[in-house]
Amino acid sequence: MNLDFSPVLADWPALMKGALVTIELTACALLLGCVVGLLVGVGRLNPRNRPVYLLCSFYLLCFRGTPLLVQLFIWFFGLPQFGLTLPAFACGVLGLGMYSGAYVSEIVRGSIQSIDPGQNEAARSLGMSSGQAMRKIILPQAVVRMIPPLGNEFIALIKNSALVSLLTIHDLMHEGQKIIAVTYRSLETYLVVALVYLVLTTVTTSILRHIENRLRAGGMVQ
């Protein structure tokens, strides 16, 4: 076996440009996923609020129950049939973000429900509305518990983002495939691409650990 990384490394700037696209894409999708996940997670807390609960459950059913690749293709190839043609990047963000939001919503719901009901009772007994109790008392405690599972979700999102290379988005994976098309050095290229993904996920992990430690030091966790 003779490995030759030089043609891959010669195209290093292209890979870095691709990595930047991957970072931008996942950052946008992450933001979307968190916003959607928070709303849906809170919306599924109270089954007695029937319309909201059913709507949020339907979203979860669809977006968690179907393959991400299928969802991405629907955004990219399906929507134009309704006269709605979005840029590829927007399709990538929507596809990844809405998919991720489904998982985030369950993390949000689980964390909120893990908070002792006595916390809500104490807040309500002071006279707080359910919204005030949620914002001032429940969510600040729940957020700390969300961080470890959210870390998993963020890492999954970074890795899943490789699928958007199939939507003509010039992300890290796409740039790697372009190099292979020219050099035929597939093993070397994929090894380098894998290494760059590994760096991205490792940096994300350490950032999240840092945030969690700061919250713990601030007394947010018992």
Add this chain to the structure above:
Amino acid sequence: MSASDMIRIRGLHKAYGDHQVLSGIDFSIEKSQVVVVIGPSGSGKSTLLRCCNGLEVAQQGTIEIDGVALLGSGSLLPEAQLNALRMRVGMVFQSFNLFPHLSVLDNVTVGPRTLRGMRRAQAEALAADLLAKVGMSAKRDAMPASLSGGQKQRVAIARALAMEPKVMLFDEPTSALDPELVGEVLQVMKLLAREGMTMMVVTHEMGFAREVADVVAVMDGGRIVESGPPDVIFTQPREARTRSFLQAVLGPAAA
């Protein structure tokens, strides 16, 4: 029944499914009265107390707090008025329920700042007074996790007082405490009683009932079987059920 009633309960019934928890409670608490509710576990004491600020909803009956109908024929006050009423009804829980993400000071100020529109400085001055009253000034910047049970409960009392309530409900405030920490919490409650706070206290502390209560109410099987001044209840109870309960908690000699 008089115009000076702080809490007025009429015909209160509550069931969880088939299990009847409260079966017809008629009871009033006058302003500045200290009422201690005793009785065997499962008799409905805590449920009755929790009905008095709408944490539990009874299916039948009425509850008036300070002239406001909290519960009218089985339906609770609308949300906004309920929240306004709760500001005037302080609650202290068996398990403290301090907010673990907030310091002692912030636990006390979060209510007035969120609900009474107080500025930080004003709320902190109020909190400082209340923490001094419950003997917790030295711990104002501590986090709840670092406090003992007795200290937590004293902070919880200060937190409830910060809303300047007209009546305080205590749900077994010392039951989760190590025996040596019970005294410091009862001390604070005695202080409140002396200051004329209207109090409804569910407890197993018979000594506190005897010493502080104006009225002792004995519950069994979802009813108040007997109520009256502590001397009468503890020395010459009318009801057989009161006698057997007191014998069980105080030993045969006492009753």
